[in-house]
Amino acid sequence: MAIGYPLPPDEWWCLLFSDQDEILFTAACPVIRNGIEDIITRPDLADRAILLTLAPIAQRQRRPENALWREFELARPHILGALLDAAAHGLRMLPQVRLQRLPRMADFALWATACEGAFRPAGTLETAYSNSRRDAIENIIDADPVAALVRDIIADRAQWRGSASDLLQVGANRSGWPKSPRALAGRLRRAQAFLRTLGIEIAFGRQGRFGTRTITITAIGENQLHDTVSTVSRVSDNEHGAGLSHPRPGLEQAL
Numbered sequence: 001m002a003i004g005y006p007l008p009p010d011e012w013w014c015l016l017f018s019d020q021d022e023i024l025f026t027a028a029c030p031v032i033r034n035g036i037e038d039i040i041t042r043p044d045l046a047d048r049a050i051l052l053t054l055a056p057i058a059q060r061q062r063r064p065e066n067a068l069w070r071e072f073e074l075a076r077p078h079i080l081g082a083l084l085d086a087a088a089h090g091l092r093m094l095p096q097v098r099l100q101r102l103p104r105m106a107d108f109a110l111w112a113t114a115c116e117g118a119f120r121p122a123g124t125l126e127t128a129y130s131n132s133r134r135d136a137i138e139n140i141i142d143a144d145p146v147a148a149l150v151r152d153i154i155a156d157r158a159q160w161r162g163s164a165s166d167l168l169q170v171g172a173n174r175s176g177w178p179k180s181p182r183a184l185a186g187r188l189r190r191a192q193a194f195l196r197t198l199g200i201e202i203a204f205g206r207q208g209r210f211g212t213r214t215i216t217i218t219a220i221g222e223n224q225l226h227d228t229v230s231t232v233s234r235v236s237d238n239e240h241g242a243g244l245s246h247p248r249p250g251l252e253q254a255l
Contacts, residue, residue: 041143046140093114094111109129113125141195146171146178146187147191150195160216161215167215188215201217
């Protein structure tokens, strides 16, 4: 239910009436995962995630849980007020936000871009989100010997073309390398999306009289990460809602 799921009434065991028309309840529950090592290894999940690397807590900064919650309760009104200010700002700015290119989490990018002006200058989200996606993609490539080989192949040439069998031989001595051309082709298809984001295009086709299957790896130029979340037009904060109450300097640290 991370991205939403409609539940028809027959799946709700708590219904008391049987003569009601069908009603769909739509719910979503975003997931937070944590770990010491990189725990996201699939590109489709990484492209839907925001990665945060937290600094370790120094021994002198550790505190008991009751002290932590006591400080949180003192900050709670300020945090709630800041969130409401951001939501009000976002609702006002959202109709004016235009993105040149939408990432996979398109609605998130639109909403966060609309809200960012409550706390930070325009473009803050673009930088942070692009860096997060780049970190996720680089982590996956480093963990995937097939994607890493493709990146190495295209680093010093504009294009590589051959069969899956040819590519299988190129990386035969690598740990975790597929055992068959079919398995290798499947791994390449899985890597297509995030390698394209780095400017590497993988195309599958056929050549020759007998339709021999070929793989073409091409450097397509500009890295797409930097252009993913870029606003085209926005209304100045001074044009609308001049009385919006912004949090005091330093309040963002409480968030």
